[in-house]
Amino acid sequence: MTVQHxxxxxxxxxxxxxxxxMANIGSEVERALNWRIKNNPAYSRxxxxxxxxxTDLTLKSSRNKSRLKEVSRVREALVDYFTGDNIFxxxxxxxxxxxxxxxxAARRKT
Numbered sequence: 001m002t003v004q005h006x007x008x009x010x011x012x013x014x015x016x017x018x019x020x021x022m023a024n025i026g027s028e029v030e031r032a033l034n035w036r037i038k039n040n041p042a043y044s045r046x047x048x049x050x051x052x053x054x055t056d057l058t059l060k061s062s063r064n065k066s067r068l069k070e071v072s073r074v075r076e077a078l079v080d081y082f083t084g085d086n087i088f089x090x091x092x093x094x095x096x097x098x099x100x101x102x103x104x105a106a107r108r109k110t
Contacts, residue, residue: 013054014061019106025054025074026099032082033092048082074098 013021028051035044055075059068081090 013057014063017106017109018058018067019102019109021054021058022071022099022102023106025051025058026095026102028054029078029095029099033095037092044082048078051078 016024028047032044032047032051035041035047052075055071055078058071059075077088077090078095080086080088081095
Protein backbone atom coordinates (compact mmCIF):
# COMPACT_ATOMS: atom_id res chain seq x y z
CA MET A 1 0.00 0.00 0.00
CA THR A 2 1.48 3.35 -1.01
CA VAL A 3 1.30 6.39 1.25
CA GLN A 4 -1.57 8.63 0.16
CA HIS A 5 -1.25 11.27 2.87
CA UNK A 6 2.47 12.07 2.62
CA UNK A 7 2.30 15.41 4.41
CA UNK A 8 0.29 13.95 7.26
CA UNK A 9 2.61 10.95 7.54
CA UNK A 10 5.59 13.28 7.87
CA UNK A 11 4.37 14.55 11.23
CA UNK A 12 1.40 16.84 10.76
CA UNK A 13 -1.02 14.08 11.74
CA UNK A 14 0.63 13.59 15.12
CA UNK A 15 0.04 17.27 15.94
CA UNK A 16 -3.70 17.05 15.27
CA UNK A 17 -6.09 16.53 18.19
CA UNK A 18 -7.52 13.03 18.51
CA UNK A 19 -11.06 14.18 17.70
CA UNK A 20 -9.90 15.67 14.39
CA UNK A 21 -7.96 12.52 13.56
CA MET A 22 -11.03 10.36 14.10
CA ALA A 23 -13.25 12.79 12.18
CA ASN A 24 -10.87 12.61 9.21
CA ILE A 25 -10.81 8.82 9.35
CA GLY A 26 -14.60 8.97 9.38
CA SER A 27 -14.60 11.11 6.24
CA GLU A 28 -12.67 8.44 4.38
CA VAL A 29 -14.95 5.70 5.72
CA GLU A 30 -17.97 7.72 4.60
CA ARG A 31 -16.44 8.03 1.12
CA ALA A 32 -15.82 4.27 1.01
CA LEU A 33 -19.42 3.59 1.99
CA ASN A 34 -20.79 6.07 -0.55
CA TRP A 35 -18.70 4.65 -3.40
CA ARG A 36 -19.84 1.16 -2.48
CA ILE A 37 -23.47 2.30 -2.66
CA LYS A 38 -22.72 3.82 -6.08
CA ASN A 39 -21.35 0.42 -7.14
CA ASN A 40 -17.79 1.65 -7.68
CA PRO A 41 -15.65 -0.92 -5.86
CA ALA A 42 -12.34 0.57 -7.02
CA TYR A 43 -13.03 3.99 -5.51
CA SER A 44 -14.54 2.39 -2.42
CA ARG A 45 -11.38 0.33 -1.93
CA UNK A 46 -9.17 3.40 -2.36
CA UNK A 47 -11.12 5.35 0.25
CA UNK A 48 -11.02 2.36 2.59
CA UNK A 49 -7.24 2.11 2.18
CA UNK A 50 -6.90 5.82 2.95
CA UNK A 51 -9.00 5.30 6.09
CA UNK A 52 -6.69 2.46 7.14
CA UNK A 53 -3.65 4.62 6.50
CA UNK A 54 -5.03 7.38 8.72
CA THR A 55 -5.97 4.83 11.38
CA ASP A 56 -2.42 3.48 11.35
CA LEU A 57 -1.03 7.02 11.65
CA THR A 58 -3.30 7.55 14.66
CA LEU A 59 -2.07 4.34 16.28
CA LYS A 60 1.54 5.30 15.60
CA SER A 61 1.24 8.86 16.84
CA SER A 62 -1.15 8.42 19.72
CA ARG A 63 -0.05 10.52 22.66
CA ASN A 64 -2.78 9.06 24.81
CA LYS A 65 -2.13 5.34 25.22
CA SER A 66 -5.63 4.77 26.63
CA ARG A 67 -7.05 5.34 23.13
CA LEU A 68 -4.93 2.67 21.47
CA LYS A 69 -7.33 -0.15 22.30
CA GLU A 70 -10.35 1.65 20.83
CA VAL A 71 -8.53 2.68 17.65
CA SER A 72 -7.13 -0.83 17.24
CA ARG A 73 -10.63 -2.30 17.56
CA VAL A 74 -12.01 0.21 15.07
CA ARG A 75 -9.31 -0.78 12.60
CA GLU A 76 -10.05 -4.48 13.13
CA ALA A 77 -13.79 -3.94 12.67
CA LEU A 78 -13.29 -1.80 9.55
CA VAL A 79 -11.13 -4.47 7.93
CA ASP A 80 -13.72 -7.09 8.86
CA TYR A 81 -16.55 -5.00 7.41
CA PHE A 82 -14.91 -4.01 4.14
CA THR A 83 -12.84 -7.11 3.36
CA GLY A 84 -13.84 -9.86 5.79
CA ASP A 85 -16.91 -11.80 6.79
CA ASN A 86 -18.40 -9.01 8.96
CA ILE A 87 -18.23 -11.12 12.11
CA PHE A 88 -18.78 -7.97 14.18
CA UNK A 89 -22.11 -7.41 12.36
CA UNK A 90 -21.26 -3.83 11.40
CA UNK A 91 -23.42 -1.82 9.04
CA UNK A 92 -23.16 1.36 7.01
CA UNK A 93 -25.42 3.11 9.52
CA UNK A 94 -23.31 1.98 12.47
CA UNK A 95 -20.12 3.41 10.93
CA UNK A 96 -21.81 6.65 9.98
CA UNK A 97 -23.16 7.14 13.50
CA UNK A 98 -19.86 6.22 15.14
CA UNK A 99 -17.78 8.68 13.15
CA UNK A 100 -20.43 11.41 13.10
CA UNK A 101 -19.95 11.91 16.84
CA UNK A 102 -16.25 12.61 16.30
CA UNK A 103 -16.97 15.04 13.47
CA UNK A 104 -19.51 16.85 15.63
CA ALA A 105 -17.17 17.01 18.63
CA ALA A 106 -14.22 18.17 16.51
CA ARG A 107 -16.38 20.95 15.01
CA ARG A 108 -17.46 22.13 18.45
CA LYS A 109 -13.82 22.43 19.52
CA THR A 110 -12.89 24.79 16.67
